Amino acid sequence: MASPALYGSRSVLRQIYLKDLRDPLLQCLAPRFSRSMATETALPGSDDPPMDIAPHAPLSIASSVQRRTAPKQPDVLTTIYRFPSMEPQSFAYYPANKLHLPLRRDILHRAVIFEGDATRQGTASTKWRKDVHGSGRKLRPQKGTGRARLGDKKSPSIRGGGVAFGPHPRDFSTDLPRKIYDLAWRTALSYRYRRGQLIVLEDGVEIEMDESRWLAQIMNWNHIGKSDGGSLLVARKPGDNLSQAFLGIESHGRLKTEDDVDVKDLLKAGRIMIEKRSLDALLRNHSSDLNRKMPDAYAEFKEQPGDDPDDVHFNTLYGVRTIQLNRPKKYNALNGSMIRKIIPRLQEYQKSALASIIIIGAAGPKAFCAGGDVSHLASSIAQHGDTGRADAKHYFGLEYKLDHLIATYPKPYIAYLDGITMGGGVGLSVHAPIRIATENTVFAMPETGIGFFPDVGGSFFLPRLEGRLGTYLALTSSTLKGVQALYAGVATHYIDSSVLANLTARLGELVFKDYSDLRSRLLTISRTIEEFNTGLPPASPPLLAGDIRMAIDRCFEPSSIEAIISALERERERDDHSPQSAQPQQHVRDWAATTLAALAEKSPTSLKVTLRQMRLGAAWDTRDAFRREYHLAAKFMSHPDFVAGVSARLLHKPATKPQWQPSTLDAVSAEDVESFFKIEEGEEGLELLTQGRDYDRYPFERDLGLPREEHVEEEV
Numbered sequence: 001m002a003s004p005a006l007y008g009s010r011s012v013l014r015q016i017y018l019k020d021l022r023d024p025l026l027q028c029l030a031p032r033f034s035r036s037m038a039t040e041t042a043l044p045g046s047d048d049p050p051m052d053i054a055p056h057a058p059l060s061i062a063s064s065v066q067r068r069t070a071p072k073q074p075d076v077l078t079t080i081y082r083f084p085s086m087e088p089q090s091f092a093y094y095p096a097n098k099l100h101l102p103l104r105r106d107i108l109h110r111a112v113i114f115e116g117d118a119t120r121q122g123t124a125s126t127k128w129r130k131d132v133h134g135s136g137r138k139l140r141p142q143k144g145t146g147r148a149r150l151g152d153k154k155s156p157s158i159r160g161g162g163v164a165f166g167p168h169p170r171d172f173s174t175d176l177p178r179k180i181y182d183l184a185w186r187t188a189l190s191y192r193y194r195r196g197q198l199i200v201l202e203d204g205v206e207i208e209m210d211e212s213r214w215l216a217q218i219m220n221w222n223h224i225g226k227s228d229g230g231s232l233l234v235a236r237k238p239g240d241n242l243s244q245a246f247l248g249i250e251s252h253g254r255l256k257t258e259d260d261v262d263v264k265d266l267l268k269a270g271r272i273m274i275e276k277r278s279l280d281a282l283l284r285n286h287s288s289d290l291n292r293k294m295p296d297a298y299a300e301f302k303e304q305p306g307d308d309p310d311d312v313h314f315n316t317l318y319g320v321r322t323i324q325l326n327r328p329k330k331y332n333a334l335n336g337s338m339i340r341k342i343i344p345r346l347q348e349y350q351k352s353a354l355a356s357i358i359i360i361g362a363a364g365p366k367a368f369c370a371g372g373d374v375s376h377l378a379s380s381i382a383q384h385g386d387t388g389r390a391d392a393k394h395y396f397g398l399e400y401k402l403d404h405l406i407a408t409y410p411k412p413y414i415a416y417l418d419g420i421t422m423g424g425g426v427g428l429s430v431h432a433p434i435r436i437a438t439e440n441t442v443f444a445m446p447e448t449g450i451g452f453f454p455d456v457g458g459s460f461f462l463p464r465l466e467g468r469l470g471t472y473l474a475l476t477s478s479t480l481k482g483v484q485a486l487y488a489g490v491a492t493h494y495i496d497s498s499v500l501a502n503l504t505a506r507l508g509e510l511v512f513k514d515y516s517d518l519r520s521r522l523l524t525i526s527r528t529i530e531e532f533n534t535g536l537p538p539a540s541p542p543l544l545a546g547d548i549r550m551a552i553d554r555c556f557e558p559s560s561i562e563a564i565i566s567a568l569e570r571e572r573e574r575d576d577h578s579p580q581s582a583q584p585q586q587h588v589r590d591w592a593a594t595t596l597a598a599l600a601e602k603s604p605t606s607l608k609v610t611l612r613q614m615r616l617g618a619a620w621d622t623r624d625a626f627r628r629e630y631h632l633a634a635k636f637m638s639h640p641d642f643v644a645g646v647s648a649r650l651l652h653k654p655a656t657k658p659q660w661q662p663s664t665l666d667a668v669s670a671e672d673v674e675s676f677f678k679i680e681e682g683e684e685g686l687e688l689l690t691q692g693r694d695y696d697r698y699p700f701e702r703d704l705g706l707p708r709e710e711h712v713e714e715e716v
Helices: 004-018 105-119 178-194 212-221 240-246 263-268 276-285 296-301 336-351 374-384 386-407 424-429 469-476 497-508 518-530 546-555 561-573 586-600 604-617 622-637 640-651 670-677 709-715
Strands: 076-082 087-094 198-201 231-235 253-257 271-275 312-317 320-325 357-362 367-369 413-417 420-422 434-437 442-444
Touching (some): 240 253, 296 336, 312 497, 386 424, 386 622, 469 546, 469 604, 497 518, 604 622, 604 640
Parallel strands (some): 198 271, 231 253, 413 434
Antiparallel strands (some): 312 320
16 A cells, blocks of 8 residues: 555646646735745846746757857846745845756656655565564473474464564665756756745744744735645744644645755645755755766866867757857867867766757857868977877877767767868767758868868768768768758758757657667657658759769779779760760769869878778778777878968968979879878877777668668668
């Protein structure tokens, strides 16, 4: 039989779900005090009225830059009253993450059930033989008496004896992580605060006499009595008169100490009156999820001098955690400061039971992330030599650790490719199981144009695109705009950028079962994204398809740059007819001429090393790819083409033509290329952050995105 405590939880939760906004409890506490009696106070700079849920939207990926750059929510203001006159005495500020949280019905439900289960106990109770005190000696002799054996006093046949295996009271208590329970406490207090039902009192509440009738009249006069739903008064050491007076007016309110109150009590009464010291103690004791101490494993990612505190913003919307790059003036170029913020948060979200979905996006209308901050690296190498090269190697190590963490992340990770997505931005997005392109997407791997190579896991994802498409993108730095990223397999979904904020809010409503695996969660998310699908743009057919796609596979099949250039030259000179249209393939010849011109501008060393990288990377798993790229990046930092390419293309205004060394393909020998892939004895490798979750094919490529050609052939 369950105790009444559990049955009371149903009525408590009903109050939260079914409370009408026209409830008189939402009005001021007393007409004579008007608005001043309500604890809810408008936030500085806000004219919005109090609401059941947060009046400020969480930091959405598609909101304005001004809202995104707010460093934190302002503190909330409370009024301190004197009891029982209820005269305002002073003001106090509390952090918004303690007293202004959005309503989380799921968290409150778990807390109330947890508390109810802790008080629930069965009534069946019997003594076992071991529970009966006494020796094992027989109560009377048996031999020679002719009587049956009686046994000892623990025998079931004796009054007061025990049974062998009788029913004991059942323990119905359940477990709840402390951080979730603490969040429920602050959510309940925030719920009362938002509705104007949290009244903070001066410390040491007491009344002049212990008359219950007199106290009831005071409570009715102040609209905190029986007719207004009753009140709960929480005090540390209530006075004797107050305690005695409350004994006779249970219908008007109850008195509890801060040690006896629980979450259900905060939700059940019509008003919560609480001493300031008791409120401070409750908030202090239930903030374990806010006390974030950086463990030793995060020492590498501690804030460094000069790090911008606002270059990345992190926000919460129910089970969604948003990561927002916030360097719009720099096209959200990824630097070490941003990486040192993102990695610890991803590690934290991985362990949190409250974080279900991670979404990464960016501030500003132009770029998701235009790449790593290579301009700073090249300038540092040019100025400081070996010291600059060491700093650059350290940066690439941090970047590849982050990218590998994303590639092996055990929770749903979604990337909004809303804008320019190049270089380092590709590493933040392309390994995500769900990648959403918009009409603003501009995808490219431009590294060969600056004397570098397609890194950030390009060794892994580019060779695994259809046919030789990955090799083509790696060598030519060609761009994929809008829906073309979906057609090429870079993105898994395509929606309009105007609905990204609504999509984020909708994903925040998803609740997964505890036993759901990653695949089922991703499929649920994919179906949810389709709710916002308005179709593909009819004016943008696939560009890298048909004749162009077949030409890409023909021309980029060889294993040398010289052979690829020869194939492109033959394609440019072809004068045959298309079997489908019987028209000259002028568009293919134009494409071949454009591709040849693009290759002529690239670093000869980068072209040859990148082609070798594409061929070897097809056999690497994710771990091999990032570790080998770390060695490649270190070799390129010592090659003159990197500084020359970045300086000419990015630092000089207007951009100039780089002076490559060597300047021709013939001058780059096979031995030069192989030297980039040779790992010297004793050379330090890259220690990645995750172990045992690597793969040689993307695990969800069959379930998400457009079907691959090989999968279609299997079905046909």
